[in-house]
Amino acid sequence: xxxxxxxxxxxxxxxxxxxxxxxxxxxxxxxxxxxxxxxxxxxxxxxxxxxxxxxxxxxxxxxxxxxxxxxxxxxxxxxxxxxxxxxxxxxxxxxxxxxxxxxxxxxxxxxxxxxxxxxxxxxxxxxxxxxxxxxxxxxxxxxxxxxxxxxxxxxxxxxxxxxxxxxxxxxxxxxxxxxxxxxxxxxxxxxxxxxxxxxxxxxxxxxxxxxxxxxxxxxxxxxxxxxxxxxxxxxxxxxxxxxxxxxxxxxxxxxxxxxxxxxxxxxxxxxxxxxxxxxxxxxxxxxxxxxxxxxxxxxxxxxxxxxxxxxxxxxxxxxxxxxxxxxxxxxxxxxxxxxxxxxxxxxxxxxxxxxxxxxxxxxxxxxxxxxxxxxxx
Numbered sequence: 543x544x545x546x547x548x549x550x551x552x553x554x555x556x557x558x559x560x561x562x563x564x565x566x567x568x569x570x571x572x573x574x575x576x577x578x579x580x581x582x583x584x585x586x587x588x589x590x591x592x593x594x595x596x597x598x599x600x601x602x603x604x605x606x607x608x609x610x611x612x613x614x615x616x617x618x619x620x621x622x623x624x625x626x627x628x629x630x631x632x633x634x635x636x637x638x639x640x641x642x643x644x645x646x647x648x649x650x651x652x653x654x655x656x657x658x659x660x661x662x663x664x665x666x667x668x669x670x671x672x673x674x675x676x677x678x679x680x681x682x683x684x685x686x687x688x689x690x691x692x693x694x695x696x697x698x699x700x701x702x703x704x705x706x707x708x709x710x711x712x713x714x715x716x717x718x719x720x721x722x723x724x725x726x727x728x729x730x731x732x733x734x735x736x737x738x739x740x741x742x743x744x745x746x747x748x749x750x751x752x753x754x755x756x757x758x759x760x761x762x763x764x765x766x767x768x769x770x771x772x773x774x775x776x777x778x779x780x781x782x783x784x785x786x787x788x789x790x791x792x793x794x795x796x797x798x799x800x801x802x803x804x805x806x807x808x809x810x811x812x813x814x815x816x817x818x819x820x821x822x823x824x825x826x827x828x829x830x831x832x833x834x835x836x837x838x839x840x841x842x843x844x845x846x847x848x849x850x851x852x853x854x855x856x857x858x859x860x861x862x863x864x865x866x867x868x869x870x871x872x873x874x875x876x877x878x879x880x881x882x883x884x885x886x887x888x889x890x891x892x893x894x895x896x897x898x899x900x901x902x903x904x905x906x907x908x909x910x911x912x913x914x915x916x917x918x919x
Contacts, residue, residue, distance in 0.1 A: 545571060547571045548571055548611040548612045548635070548636075548812070549573060549575045549609075549610045549611045549612070550566050550573060550610055550611070550613070550614070551575065551604055551605070551612070551613050552566075552574060552576075552578075552588075552594075552614045553579075553613060553629075554578070554617035554618070555581075555584050555587075555588035555616070556579075556616060558616050558640055558667075559614070559616040560588075560591075560592075561669075562614040562616055562638065562667075563588075563591075563592045565806060565808040566614075566808065567592070569808055569809070572612065572808070572812075574592060574593075574594050575610060576594065576595070576596035576597070576598060576604050576610065577589055577592075577594045577597060577604075578597075578598040578599065578600065578601040578603075578604045579599065580887075585598075585599065596608060601625060602628060605629060605632040611634060611635045611636070612634060612635060612636050612811075613634050613636075613637050613638070614637075614638045614639075615629070615637060615638070617640075618738045618739055618887070618888075619642055619704070619737075619738060619739070620739055620891070622639050622640060622642075622643055622653070623644045623650065623653050626639050626653045626656075626657070626664065630657050630660050630662045633660075634662065635662065635663075636662065636663045636664075636812070637662065637663070638665050638667060638808065638811055639664065639666055639667065639825075641667055641707050641711075641828065642704060642832060642835070643666055643825075643832045644832070645703070645741070645859055645862070646857060646858050647833060647857055647859065648856075648857025650833075651829065651857075653825060654825040654826050654829050657825060663811060663814045663815050663821065664824070665810070665823040665824060665825065666828035667823065668711045668823055668828060668831070669807060670711070670712045670715075671712060671822050671823060672806055672822075674800055674801040674802065674804070675787055675788030675799050676712055676716065676783070676788060677801055678799040678800060678801040679774070679781050679783075679790070679799055680715060680716050680717075680718075683717065683776070683781070684718065687778075687779060687792050688776030688777075688779035688781060688790070688792050689776040689777030689779060690776055690777045690778075691717055691774055691775070692755070692757070692775050692776060692777060693758070693759070693774075693775045694716075694756065694758045694759070694772065694773060694774045695758070695759045695771075695772060696710075696713065696758065696759070696760050696761070696771075696772040697764070697770065697771050697772070698761075698762055699763050700737065700762070700763070700880075701740075701742040701762065701879070702729075702746045702748070702760070702762045703737070703740060704737050704738075704740075704742070705762065706748075706760050706762045706835060707831055707835060708770075709760050709770075709772060710760065711828065711831040714752075714827075714830065715822065716774060717752070717754065717756060719827060719830075720752040720753050720754045721752065721850075722750060722751070722752055722753070722830065722833075722834050722837075722850040722851075723751045723849065723850065724750075724848060724849050724850060725748055725750050725834060725847070726749045726841055726846075726847045726848075727746065727748040727838040727842045728746070728748075728842060729744075729746040729747070729839075729842045729861075730743060730744045730745050730746075731743045731744050731861075731865070731872060732871075732872055732873065733872055733873065733874055734872040734873075734874055734876040735877060735878075736876060736877065736878045736879070736884075736885050737878065738880045738881050738885075739878065739881070739884035739885050739887055739888030739889075740888070741859070741861055741862055743762075743763070743861065744763060745764050746761075746763070746838070746842070747759070747760070747761055747762075747764060748838040748841075750834055750838070771783065771784040772784075778792060779791055779792025779793065780792070786798075788800075807823055810822060833850060833851050836852060836856070836860065837849075837851075839860035839861040839864075840852060840856065842861075843860040843861075843863060843864050843869070875897060875899035875900055876889075876897075876900045877901045877902065877903045878900070878901075878902055878903070882900065882901065882902040886900065
């Protein structure tokens with residue numbers, strides 16, 4: 543019997559959407575039939591590049607008319623929940639949404655709950671779980687080649703919610719997805735900084751303890767070096783990841799870690815849809831990383847150690863709460879480190895008056911990544 547094919551829609555046509563389009567172009571059973579973006583120029587350029595036949599500036603119209611099987615949610619962070627939930631309510635068979643899940647915790651919880659209640663597989667695009675070096679590192683750690691994992695460190699730039707989510711998520715993956723116990727965090731926000739329309743700190747340092755006793759330290763924007771680095775320290779060895787790849791240091795010479803490429807995010811999503819095991823990027827797995835980040839903000843807000851998971855009543859990001867309560871006074875106009883379009887759109891949605899002084903800073907660090915396509919309600 544011939545295997546079924548899947549009609550795909552991509553909502554949001556910015557830089558990351560090209561990665562999603564690449565997945566679908568390479569898979570023999572998927573065809574992109576439509577795309578949506580509120581920016582006609584970006585939409586036209588994307589559709590021409592990837593030979594997408596149907597174009598929409600309203601994603602709800604796309605869902606109604608095209609009735610796709612699979613949806614990629616590649617919009618700006620603040621609208622991931624509404625688009626994901628709308629796609630689930632439209633009856634799609636599977637969803638691949640970009641990270642981070644949302645600007646807030648309650649919205650991320652609702653994404654998972656709605657999809658679970660409807661039996662719709664939801665995967666969050668934490669793509670590093672599929673990198674061959676990290677997959678091999680996970681195997682080596684499980685085999686005891688660095689002894690007992692004690693601590694880890696992850697350093698990056700570009701905002702805690704945006705890029706710190708990678709460090710939180712893939713450290714959990716490396717260790718077999720242990721549950722978090724508590725976090726202790728300090729942050730600074732002296733400038734009116736945003737990342738694609740989402741409030742972001744100037745810098746942050748967070749310590750995260752897991753149930754297995756492992757302590758992860760996350761450093762975001764603590765210096766201006768753009769490259770990301772991470773380490774895992776064990777009783778008998780270390781694993782390091784950086785620009786030179788993933789390297790094991792244990793009982794002898796450094797050993798570069800590599801493996802043949804295995805199934806990717808789309809492969810696992812389709813297998814899940816068809817009754818196989820759930821994706822390693824399942825929504826409820828990503829939700830743990832999101833909750834850790836929200837707990838980190840709560841720790842900074844309360845200046846205390848915070849247990850994870852957070853109380854079910856915590857819905858709004860504690861970073862926003864600190865901002866709204868005047869606990870983080872800033873100087874200067876609002877600026878965005880990725881997209882001025884995203885900042886203006888977010889202010890419009892939230893009823894914040896534009897002053898005309900808003901500006902873009904740091905776009906050069908994110909060539910090909912900025913101006914991610916956004917969609918209207």
